[in-house]
Amino acid sequence: MVGKTIKKWWPIFVVPTLAAFIIGFLWPFIWGIYLSFCKFTTVQDVTFVGFSNYQKILLDNTFSHAFWLTVAFAFISSILINVLAFAIALALTKGFKGTNAFRTVFFMPNLIGGIVLGYIWQTLLNGLLSKWGQPLLALSAKNGFIGMLILLCWQQIGYMMIIYVAGLNNVSPDLIEAAQIDGATSRQILFKIKLPMIMPSVTICTFLTLTNGFKMFDQNLSLTGGDPAKQSQLLALNIYDTFYARSGPQWKGIGQAKAVVFFILVVAIALIQLKATSSKEVQQ
Amino acid sequence: MKMKKVTAMGMAVLMAATMIPAVPAMADDAGKVYYLNFKPEQDEDWQNLAKEYTEETGTEVTVVTAASGQYETTLQSEMAKSDAPTLFQVNGPVGLKNWKDYCYDLKDSDIYSQLTSDSYSLKDGDAVDGIAYVIESYGLIVNKTLLEKAGYTLDDIKSFDDLKKVADDIQSKKDDLGIKGAFTSAGMDGSSDWRFKTHLANLPIYYEYKEDGIDDTDAIKGTYLDNYKNVFDLYITDSTCDGSELSAKTADDSRNEFVNGEAVFYQNGSWEYSELSKTFKDDELAMIPIYFGVDDANEGLATGTENYWCVNKNASEADVKATLDFMNWCVTSEAGTKSMAEDMGFTIPFKTAEAPSNVFVKQDAEYTEAGLTPVSWNFTTMPSEEWKNTLGSALTAYAAGSGSWDDVKSAFVDNWATEKALSE
Numbered sequence A: 001m002v003g004k005t006i007k008k009w010w011p012i013f014v015v016p017t018l019a020a021f022i023i024g025f026l027w028p029f030i031w032g033i034y035l036s037f038c039k040f041t042t043v044q045d046v047t048f049v050g051f052s053n054y055q056k057i058l059l060d061n062t063f064s065h066a067f068w069l070t071v072a073f074a075f076i077s078s079i080l081i082n083v084l085a086f087a088i089a090l091a092l093t094k095g096f097k098g099t100n101a102f103r104t105v106f107f108m109p110n111l112i113g114g115i116v117l118g119y120i121w122q123t124l125l126n127g128l129l130s131k132w133g134q135p136l137l138a139l140s141a142k143n144g145f146i147g148m149l150i151l152l153c154w155q156q157i158g159y160m161m162i163i164y165v166a167g168l169n170n171v172s173p174d175l176i177e178a179a180q181i182d183g184a185t186s187r188q189i190l191f192k193i194k195l196p197m198i199m200p201s202v203t204i205c206t207f208l209t210l211t212n213g214f215k216m217f218d219q220n221l222s223l224t225g226g227d228p229a230k231q232s233q234l235l236a237l238n239i240y241d242t243f244y245a246r247s248g249p250q251w252k253g254i255g256q257a258k259a260v261v262f263f264i265l266v267v268a269i270a271l272i273q274l275k276a277t278s279s280k281e282v283q284q
Numbered sequence B: 001m002k003m004k005k006v007t008a009m010g011m012a013v014l015m016a017a018t019m020i021p022a023v024p025a026m027a028d029d030a031g032k033v034y035y036l037n038f039k040p041e042q043d044e045d046w047q048n049l050a051k052e053y054t055e056e057t058g059t060e061v062t063v064v065t066a067a068s069g070q071y072e073t074t075l076q077s078e079m080a081k082s083d084a085p086t087l088f089q090v091n092g093p094v095g096l097k098n099w100k101d102y103c104y105d106l107k108d109s110d111i112y113s114q115l116t117s118d119s120y121s122l123k124d125g126d127a128v129d130g131i132a133y134v135i136e137s138y139g140l141i142v143n144k145t146l147l148e149k150a151g152y153t154l155d156d157i158k159s160f161d162d163l164k165k166v167a168d169d170i171q172s173k174k175d176d177l178g179i180k181g182a183f184t185s186a187g188m189d190g191s192s193d194w195r196f197k198t199h200l201a202n203l204p205i206y207y208e209y210k211e212d213g214i215d216d217t218d219a220i221k222g223t224y225l226d227n228y229k230n231v232f233d234l235y236i237t238d239s240t241c242d243g244s245e246l247s248a249k250t251a252d253d254s255r256n257e258f259v260n261g262e263a264v265f266y267q268n269g270s271w272e273y274s275e276l277s278k279t280f281k282d283d284e285l286a287m288i289p290i291y292f293g294v295d296d297a298n299e300g301l302a303t304g305t306e307n308y309w310c311v312n313k314n315a316s317e318a319d320v321k322a323t324l325d326f327m328n329w330c331v332t333s334e335a336g337t338k339s340m341a342e343d344m345g346f347t348i349p350f351k352t353a354e355a356p357s358n359v360f361v362k363q364d365a366e367y368t369e370a371g372l373t374p375v376s377w378n379f380t381t382m383p384s385e386e387w388k389n390t391l392g393s394a395l396t397a398y399a400a401g402s403g404s405w406d407d408v409k410s411a412f413v414d415n416w417a418t419e420k421a422l423s424e
Helices: A002-035 A063-091 A099-111 A114-131 A141-169 A173-181 A186-197 A199-215 A218-223 A235-244 A250-278 B002-019 B022-027 B040-057 B071-079 B093-102 B110-114 B144-149 B160-172 B194-200 B202-212 B225-237 B243-248 B251-259 B270-276 B317-332 B334-343 B359-369 B385-400 B405-412 B414-423
Strands: A038-040 A046-048 B033-037 B061-065 B087-090 B121-124 B127-132 B136-143 B181-183 B263-269 B285-288 B299-304 B308-311 B373-375
Touching: A002 A038, A002 A250, A038 A250, A063 A141, A063 A199, A063 A235, A099 A141, A114 A141, A114 A218, A114 B243, A141 A199, A141 A218, A173 A186, A186 A199, A199 A250, A218 A235, A235 A250, B033 B040, B033 B071, B033 B317, B040 B061, B040 B317, B040 B334, B071 B087, B071 B093, B087 B093, B087 B317, B093 B121, B093 B127, B093 B308, B110 B127, B110 B317, B136 B144, B136 B270, B136 B359, B160 B181, B160 B225, B160 B263, B194 B202, B194 B225, B194 B263, B194 B385, B202 B225, B202 B299, B202 B373, B225 B385, B225 B405, B243 B385, B251 B263, B251 B270, B263 B270, B270 B285, B270 B359, B285 B359, B299 B359, B308 B317, B317 B334, B359 B373, B385 B405, B385 B414, B405 B414
Parallel strands: B033 B061, B033 B087, B181 B263, B299 B373
Antiparallel strands: A038 A046, B087 B308, B121 B127, B127 B308, B136 B263, B136 B285, B136 B299
16 A cells, blocks of 8 residues: 555655755766866866866875875864763763753754854954963964864764764663673673664764764864965865965866865775774674 | 646646746847946945946846955856856956956957056957956055144155154054054954055065066065065054964954054055045045155055956847946946945046045045156966965964064065966
8 A cells, every 4th residue: 555655656755856966966066077177267168178187186285285184183083073972972871860951052063054163263262372372273283273173073072972872872771781780890881782782873973073074164264264374274175275266277177176086085984984883883 | 647647747837937037038138237246345336326227228237246255256156157247357467367268358349448548458468358447545544633643744754764763653652642553453364464465565566576677477586575574564563462463353353443543554445435434534534655665755555456347258249238338337427437436436547537535545646646656556466366375374474473584485485486387
């Protein structure tokens, strides 16, 4: 019965979404890849130039610094966010009073857009730095980097926490009780029972934090803008700058080529990570 | 079966609906104007002027203003549309590089024949690709009341040494005068750093070009960078705040300090008049040249343009004609010239221009009449935005004490050659 209804009605559910996906994602994506082989000012008239854009990626000396900085940033931020989010999730599944209020508060930063957050944190951090007599965010690459870490942690810990909370709530109390009867310490319960049981959550959280770290753009733009002298510029902002801050039509194609390389890197790293963490998932 | 028909019909309706906006546009062959405006300050005035033109001639004029700092981005996406702007702007020879394939040759247009001087056109070979529609000046805006309170008049400042002497003296007795500093904060935030990485940086370029008798170069020598340093040092020493705080100071901070009477000198341009005249009377304000210690006796205000009108050659013939008519009307008709002079406060380089009420613009004319040479705007030849940004970062670090002047020099000289090479 249900199958018959679905057969009749599927286009209403599938076609709009599929159309939106093709128009809004798939087509621009394919077009974007094609553009990386072209020289263009507007996407209306383009000249095919083959691989020359890819050869020029390293021409302006900014790509490799941005690349390594992004790698460092993505790894440090994923570790920090996941450890802290998991710790908070553990604390908030102990069942003490006001748990829900805390969960809401921790989740809230996620609802604010990155640009706004960047400017708010810029004011806050600069105020603090000038009180300490430290160089401001735009003057010190180290402070800028730490500032971005603080900002991203603050924004994302709440979200990851919710995923961990859901995972922890699904760990069967029977298993924990059995372990306790067998004389397991709370440390053993955490590492031998809870953690293996929530590996699916860990997979999804590391995936999200890693890719978010790699893709971070708006927070970078508004918090430091890449200052000083591009020392705090991450890859996404580097691509944006290649596209818009340089004169001459050839740079649009080079920016596009960088974006394609960037895409391949993110996909490769995300796939490796997915494979690594999902192999540790256990069946109950 | 019935369901399939309904679905198919629904889809057809949906598809048809997406086509509706295209229909009226296709029926219209009278020609229309779509102007992508660069100056957010004048958005309202342009809207009014466009409305007036439509009422008078029946030609449809759409004016869209890009958000501050977003012009290139907006232009790029608008140009890719089927209803692309027919009239757009570039900021000079470097900006033209991106768009010269889209520029209609204005050689035979009416508006080109109205220009007071050929130097206000932007050429690519023989083709006239752009026409400047506004001339602006910048220099040091002075709060005359405060200057007199400190015991000086404008006549006391005729050179860089005078300026330094007066500024140092004002700075030393700022508490008695009830001010925070001689100069408003030289903010290096993105909203304000163009005053130094672009406008102030124009002076060493101007003097070098002048000495070498050129108007563009692939490798700048930096002959006058010491003078650049002297002026910038003066800005950050006799300032309302510490050099290390400048990286976070905005354009609004700087203007507010001037408006609130916390500083005497404020480097900015004639476009600030509409904002400043809300607080100050005309005789309380003056603009003096940024004395550079090279040829102070003959230096006038920095006067030029980075606003060139270009007509999209890919537009339909009717649209191009409508656009040319509109441009010509703006700078020759009574309503157009009046709006540009009074509402927008522009000096326009056309024969029929009306005198603007802007006090800084009037001063520029007085200086020129008195025999001073206006400093031309050579920053339109700066290699790229990238070059300016790098210079800005180096200046910020220098002001804060974390970077050296050598870094600024290298950002100025070495990076010029690098960026010029990269833009070819």
